[in-house]
Amino acid sequence: MNVRRRFFIWILVMAGAILVCSVAALCLGQFRISLSAVIQELFGPGPEGVKDNVHTVLFNIRIPRILMALAAGAGLASSGAAFQSLFANPLATPDTLGVANGASFGASLGILLGGGSVTVQLLALIFGACAVLLVFLVTRRMGQRQGSVLMIVLAGLVISSLFSALVSLVKYIADPQDVLPVITFWLLGRFSGITKASMLFGIPLILLGTLIVFFLRFRLNVLSLSEDEARSLGVNLKLIRILVIAAASMTTASVVSVCGVIGWVGLLIPHISRMLFGNDNRYVVPSSILSGALFMVIVDTLARCVTASEIPVSIVTAIIGAPVFILLLRKTGGIHL
Amino acid sequence: MSLEVNSGTFSYQKGHPVLMDVSFSAEPGEVVAILGPNGAGKTTLLKCMLGFLPWEKGYTSINGKKLKDWKRSDLWKHISYVPQAREPAFSYRTEDMVLLGRSPYLGNFASPGKKDLEIAMRAMELAGISHLKGKSCSQISGGELQLVLIARALASEPGLMVLDEPESGLDFRNQLVVLELLKRLSQEEGLTIIINTHYPDHALRIADHSFLLYGSNMHLFGKTEYILTSDHMQSAFKVDIAVQKEVIEGQEYPTVIPLRLLEK
Numbered sequence: 001m002n003v004r005r006r007f008f009i010w011i012l013v014m015a016g017a018i019l020v021c022s023v024a025a026l027c028l029g030q031f032r033i034s035l036s037a038v039i040q041e042l043f044g045p046g047p048e049g050v051k052d053n054v055h056t057v058l059f060n061i062r063i064p065r066i067l068m069a070l071a072a073g074a075g076l077a078s079s080g081a082a083f084q085s086l087f088a089n090p091l092a093t094p095d096t097l098g099v100a101n102g103a104s105f106g107a108s109l110g111i112l113l114g115g116g117s118v119t120v121q122l123l124a125l126i127f128g129a130c131a132v133l134l135v136f137l138v139t140r141r142m143g144q145r146q147g148s149v150l151m152i153v154l155a156g157l158v159i160s161s162l163f164s165a166l167v168s169l170v171k172y173i174a175d176p177q178d179v180l181p182v183i184t185f186w187l188l189g190r191f192s193g194i195t196k197a198s199m200l201f202g203i204p205l206i207l208l209g210t211l212i213v214f215f216l217r218f219r220l221n222v223l224s225l226s227e228d229e230a231r232s233l234g235v236n237l238k239l240i241r242i243l244v245i246a247a248a249s250m251t252t253a254s255v256v257s258v259c260g261v262i263g264w265v266g267l268l269i270p271h272i273s274r275m276l277f278g279n280d281n282r283y284v285v286p287s288s289i290l291s292g293a294l295f296m297v298i299v300d301t302l303a304r305c306v307t308a309s310e311i312p313v314s315i316v317t318a319i320i321g322a323p324v325f326i327l328l329l330r331k332t333g334g335i336h337l
Numbered sequence: 338m339s340l341e342v343n344s345g346t347f348s349y350q351k352g353h354p355v356l357m358d359v360s361f362s363a364e365p366g367e368v369v370a371i372l373g374p375n376g377a378g379k380t381t382l383l384k385c386m387l388g389f390l391p392w393e394k395g396y397t398s399i400n401g402k403k404l405k406d407w408k409r410s411d412l413w414k415h416i417s418y419v420p421q422a423r424e425p426a427f428s429y430r431t432e433d434m435v436l437l438g439r440s441p442y443l444g445n446f447a448s449p450g451k452k453d454l455e456i457a458m459r460a461m462e463l464a465g466i467s468h469l470k471g472k473s474c475s476q477i478s479g480g481e482l483q484l485v486l487i488a489r490a491l492a493s494e495p496g497l498m499v500l501d502e503p504e505s506g507l508d509f510r511n512q513l514v515v516l517e518l519l520k521r522l523s524q525e526e527g528l529t530i531i532i533n534t535h536y537p538d539h540a541l542r543i544a545d546h547s548f549l550l551y552g553s554n555m556h557l558f559g560k561t562e563y564i565l566t567s568d569h570m571q572s573a574f575k576v577d578i579a580v581q582k583e584v585i586e587g588q589e590y591p592t593v594i595p596l597r598l599l600e601k
Binding site for chain 2: 002003084085088089090215216217218219221222224225226228229231232233234235236239240243274278279280282
């Protein structure tokens with residue numbers, strides 16, 4: 001079967017699976033809701049004026065949470081795919097430029113200062129943006145061949161470790177009785193406590209970033225070629241690089257600001273897509289968006305259903321992700337076409 | 338398409354020019370070969386010529402219009418560049434690689450359509466690699482990869498093609514395949530072709546004009562047979578050289594035979 005056919009079938013399967021898993025996620029949890037009740041609440045007229053427990057749990061807790069998980073998964077996976085092409089490096093992740101560490105620092109600072117959720121989110125976004133701007137600033141000062149990809153990666157490495165140190169500093173200062181556990185739990189990622197407000201704060205930026213990467217998917221193929229080669233294909237390299245970095249960083253910073261640090265998705269999901277369809281980003285990006293969303297909903301549902309108290313998301317992504325990845329690697333023999 | 342380099346000068350370090358006052362031209366439908374010893378600045382010349390590196394003095398003009406006056410997307414619809422074959426970080430299927438040649442015609446947010454696909458397929462046919470469809474660039478030989486890159490260049494329907502050592506590292510047969518393809522493209526499709534090469538034989542075989550770069554800012558440009566004489570090549574390569582002409586089946590084949598090293 002040719003790749004195109006396989007790809008379209010895969011897209012349909014993923015879309016169906018997302019629908020099924022999202023509905024299942026609405027039903028499951030410490031507070032079980034039957035399928036018929038969910039359908040009744042979503043599509044039925046519903047009892048006028050009366051807001052029962054089911055309604056509250058669905059609309060105030062589960063729906064925001066599930067939508068956020070879908071967006072975060074899609075956003076992180078597509079950002080990962082974009083950075084891998086941009087840096088022509090299969091090990092690149094959405095965090096390569098230090099955005100996640102910058103945002104983490106902003107958020108832990110917010111928690112340390114006792115700010116509310118809005119303050120924490122805003123600080124995370126601001127410091128995430130700071131990290132990227134610093135990377136650009138450092139790149140401009142480094143050598144004549146400014147803007148070369150290696151320079152950007154090196155600058156990213158420096159800025160990333162700087163913010164990582166600052167996060168450690170905040171943790172060191174934080175009160176180990178009550179503040180430190182909050183920061184630690186937050187740094188491992190969580191979808192609990194997501195409200196309508198925080199969802200509305202995060203999702204638009206994540207969607208915008210993801211859409212930009214989606215529409216740039218053919219250009220991403222050119223980016224992973226050598227610099228002169230890419231230029232000889234009539235591409236405005238500087239513009240495309242800035243667009244990709246801005247889009248992926250916006251997505252990542254927004255995810256971190258709402259859900260904390262979620263590892264593995266940005267590396268694992270694009271590579272699964274590569275193993276299935278080859279490296280052409282016309283397949284890798286859409287496939288990553290859908291598989292990332294599906295993976296995240298499944299992970300979140302497990303994180304809140306397996307034990308009475310929630311397990312941090314990054315732990316679940318790694319525990320599920322590693323074996324799945326190894327299995328696929330063995331089955332496909334790595335990236336092939 | 339025609340290309341002209343007018344007294345171009347370039348240096349990596351101030352005061353130590355790699356290229357000085359370089360001038361040559363390529364007329365429509367011509368093959369021009371650039372030769373010279375290692376380190377003479379052949380690749381630098383290509384880079385400057387195409388605007389990847391900036392000329393310090395002088396300029397490149399294409400169809401009489403200076404390079405910097407061209408719009409980026411317009412320019413790369415008319416000329417295309419074939420780098421030395423090197424496996425990319427992420428290997429694509431051959432047909433997807435060729436399809437990238439359509440990039441100058443597509444907006445940043447666009448994906449190639451049916452027409453682009455057809456043109457890419459035709460380019461693969463022209464380069465004689467239709468049978469490689471569906472294979473990954475990492476699974477084919479160096480010679481085949483070089484042909485894929487040439488097909489990618491052809492997919493942008495250029496009037497001028499610049500190739501960096503297209504036949505280096507290929508076996509006898511593949512060298513001939515590449516050379517004949519280039520000759521055919523210039524004669525039948527009217528393409529102007531400029532190549533860097535290490536093989537004087539190849540230049541003598543297909544190039545109308547040649548540009549010989551010496552070590553220290555000396556260069557010669559003219560009809561290949563007048564430029565690639567044993568005298569000129571001796572002083573360029575510091576090797577005692579004989580140029581022989583074999584007549585086989587009524588056709589003349591010039592051969593370059595290196596005899597011995599000369600003192601520098």
